[in-house]
Amino acid sequence: MPVPDFILTMRQKLGNDLIWMPGVSAVVLDDDGRVLLGQRADNGRWGLITGILDPGEEPAVGALREVAEETGVVARVEHLASISAGDPVTFPNGDHAQFLDLTFRCRYVSGEARVGDDESLAVGWFAVDDLPESVPPHQRWRLRTALEATGVPVFARD
Template sequence: MPTPDFILSMRAKLGTDLIWLPGVTAVVLDDEGRVLLGRRADNGRWGLITGILEPGEEPAVGLAREIAEETGVVARVEFLTSTSVGDPVTYPNGDRAQFLDLTFRCRCVAGEARVADDESTAVGWFDVDDLPDSMPEHQRWRLRTALASTGVAVFAHD
């Protein structure tokens, strides 16, 4: 998916300076307790479904949109499980960003998992005890936190 227009507009003013962006992560579970993952087109790593919120977009609405756009799965966003701040990222073109992440536990309600846009090369359901080796540790933490959640969000981690 192309860079959102609002980011291109900011980049026109700020160049490659560090920008702060709100991001969302989905821990989507099916009825068998498997988690939905996508293999990223940009780096080939498997991970949870993530996205950037549009200006003014409600987090749960934006996350449900991202899940459907990227995987074809319709999910019900159940509750917030954690908030965290990622390390600054530098992209190949020199742009820098840092993300505030809101992770939600979600439930699959319809649809077949499939590659639905150009952000992923594969999409699938995985047993939580048999995750791909390429899944980053920060996403494993988000998954563990969501699975253990009692509905009270974790607000920071080291």
């Protein structure tokens, strides 16, 4: 997966130090109640459609951009479902990052789910009670909060 240019520029200045990054997750549901997932190319795991926001990008716009780029699906945001901080991660190249995640509940509008870029091996629709085992716990939590969403965001607390 290509690293965005703005992150490469920051890394030139910061090296591998921890960077706090804004990210988005999209819980895209179709009319049958299925959720759109992608199988990541970097680790083979299935998960929600996620991504890093570009500088100045509105979070809901960024979530929809990621969905379209990665899956070919057009969606609309229903509302912000949750806000949470992920655990720090270390990438294979030694870079350290921690993500602030904004999870949006989205509704399918059009398009056929397909691999849209090199970030995914596969994409598909799944019944929420029959997810691939490789979907990580933090993404299951995001999915659950989106399914239970009332329009008032959930703020993760320890």
